[in-house]
Structure formats: structure tokens, C-alpha cells
Amino acid sequence: MTITLCNGKGGSGKTTLSVLLGAALVEAGHQVALLDTDPQNTATRWIEEMQRSPDGAALQLAKEGGEYGALFIDTAPRLETVEVRDAIRRADVVVLVTSPSPADLFTSRDTAQLIHNEGAKDRSFVLFNQVQPGTILARDLEDLAQRIGLPAFKNTLRRRQAYQHAVLLGWKSLGNEAREELFKVALEIVGSVKQQSSKERKTQHAASAR
Numbered sequence: 554m555t556i557t558l559c560n561g562k563g564g565s566g567k568t569t570l571s572v573l574l575g576a577a578l579v580e581a582g583h584q585v586a587l588l589d590t591d592p593q594n595t596a597t598r599w600i601e602e603m604q605r606s607p608d609g610a611a612l613q614l615a616k617e618g619g620e621y622g623a624l625f626i627d628t629a630p631r632l633e634t635v636e637v638r639d640a641i642r643r644a645d646v647v648v649l650v651t652s653p654s655p656a657d658l659f660t661s662r663d664t665a666q667l668i669h670n671e672g673a674k675d676r677s678f679v680l681f682n683q684v685q686p687g688t689i690l691a692r693d694l695e696d697l698a699q700r701i702g703l704p705a706f707k708n709t710l711r712r713r714q715a716y717q718h719a720v721l722l723g724w725k726s727l728g729n730e731a732r733e734e735l736f737k738v739a740l741e742i743v744g745s746v747k748q749q750s751s752k753e754r755k756t757q758h759a760a761s762a763r
């Protein structure tokens with residue numbers, strides 16, 4: 554399955570989450586690779602650095618023609634590029650990563666519009682990142698997702714310093730709570746792809762029965 558993370562807004566957490574959700578799926582037994590389509594090459598450099606750490610990194614960089622159980626595509630914060638459009642079009646699930654701040658709403662809406670234009674609206678979800686429980690901003694996530702124009706994943710990710718360290722130190726540097734949170738989101742993403750394929754199978758079945 555191909556999972557594209559995007560948002561025209563820089564710094565929303567696309568690269569951090571591509572790497573950490575990828576690592577979570579590796580832990581869950583999937584064969585995972587990351588395709589870095591951002592010319593800044595941040596994900597590439599983080600993974601290379603992780604691979605040098607004593608624990609190594611099971612998450613690999615995607616190779617030309619390689620086949621993987623799950624392929625994460627990290628994208629640049631530039632909606633007008635052909636690479637971002639391609640990454641959206643080829644995805645089984647598109648994850649629009651955003652903070653819960655209303656200040657990010659406009660760029661997230663532009664991103665949702667692009668997703669719509671590329672015909673991927675039915676397989677796209679908002680993932681709220683850097684959520685701080687107990688704050689006013691954390692209360693209205695459903696409303697915010699509605700304004701963005703896409704359904705939101707039920708699970709969200711907190712703002713945690715541990716995530717900042719983990720992109721270089723690897724999965725093993727994370728505590729249980731952080732791991733659990735990443736597993737939940739990663740499995741919800743996988744579940745959304747499975748749900749969609751079963752819907753498609755039912756539609757095909759109904760069509761062939763007619």
C-alpha cells in the first residue's frame with residue numbers, strides 16, 4: 554500500500570511522521586520503505602543517520618522498482634509541483650498532516666482542494682499532529698476537519714520532544730506511551746486502506762451481479 558503524507562504548510566510534521574509511522578509499521582511486522590520526494594532530502598538524511606546508530610534502522614529508503622508492503626511518500630511543502638500531485642494520485646491513502654492551529658487552516662484547505670482536484674478525496678484523511686491535550690485547540694478537532702473538508706483520523710499525535718529525538722535515535726529510544734500512540738495511528742491508516750479495498754470489492758461484486 555502507498556501512503557502519501559502532504560500539506561503545503563512547511564513544518565507540519567510530514568517528514569517526522571513518515572519516518573516514525575514507517576518505523577511503527579516495521580515494528581508491526583510490515584515490510585516498509587520511504588520514498589523521499591522532497592528536494593530538501595531531510596527524510597533521506599534522517600534515515601541514513603538512523604542506520605548509523607547502534608540499533609540500526611529497519612526502515613529503508615525506497616529503491617527504484619522495489620516492492621514493499623507499505624510505501625510512505627514524504628512530500629515537499631509545495632503544492633504546485635508535479636511530484637506532490639503524482640504522490641497524491643498514486644496513493645492508496647493520502648494523509649494531510651496538520652497541527653490543530655486555526656492558523657494552519659488556510660494551507661490545509663488549499664491542500665484539501667488539491668487532493669480533490671487530483672480525484673483522491675475519497676481516500677484522504679486529516680491527521681492532527683502536535684496536539685496538546687487539555688488545550689482549547691485540542692477540543693474542536695472535528696470542527697476543524699470539517700472546515701478543511703476531509704474526515705479526520707480518530708487517533709492523533711501529541712507534541713512530544715521524544716519524537717524529535719527519535720527521528721535520529723530510532724524506534725528504541727521511544728517510551729511506551731509514544732510507541733502506543735504511533736501504533737494506533739499507523740494501524741488506523743492501514744485499516745483505512747483495507748476498508749476502502751473491501752468497499753471497492755463490494756461495489757465490483759454488486760456490479761457483476763447486475
Ligand SMILES: Nc1ncnc2c1ncn2[C@@H]1O[C@H](COP(=O)(O)OP(=O)(O)OP(=O)(O)O)[C@@H](O)[C@H]1O
Pocket residue numbers: 562563564565566567568569570591595628629630682683684710711712713714716717
Ligand atoms: N508530534 C511532534 N512533537 C514534537 N515535535 C514535532 C512533532 N511533529 C513534528 N515536530 C517537529 O516540528 C518540526 C517540523 O517537522 P517536520 O520537519 O517533520 O515537518 P515537515 O512538514 O516535514 O516540514 P517541511 O514542510 O519543511 O518538509 C521539526 O522540528 C519536528 O521535530
Ligand SMILES: [Mg+2]
Pocket residue numbers: 567568569591595627628
Ligand atoms: Mg519535510
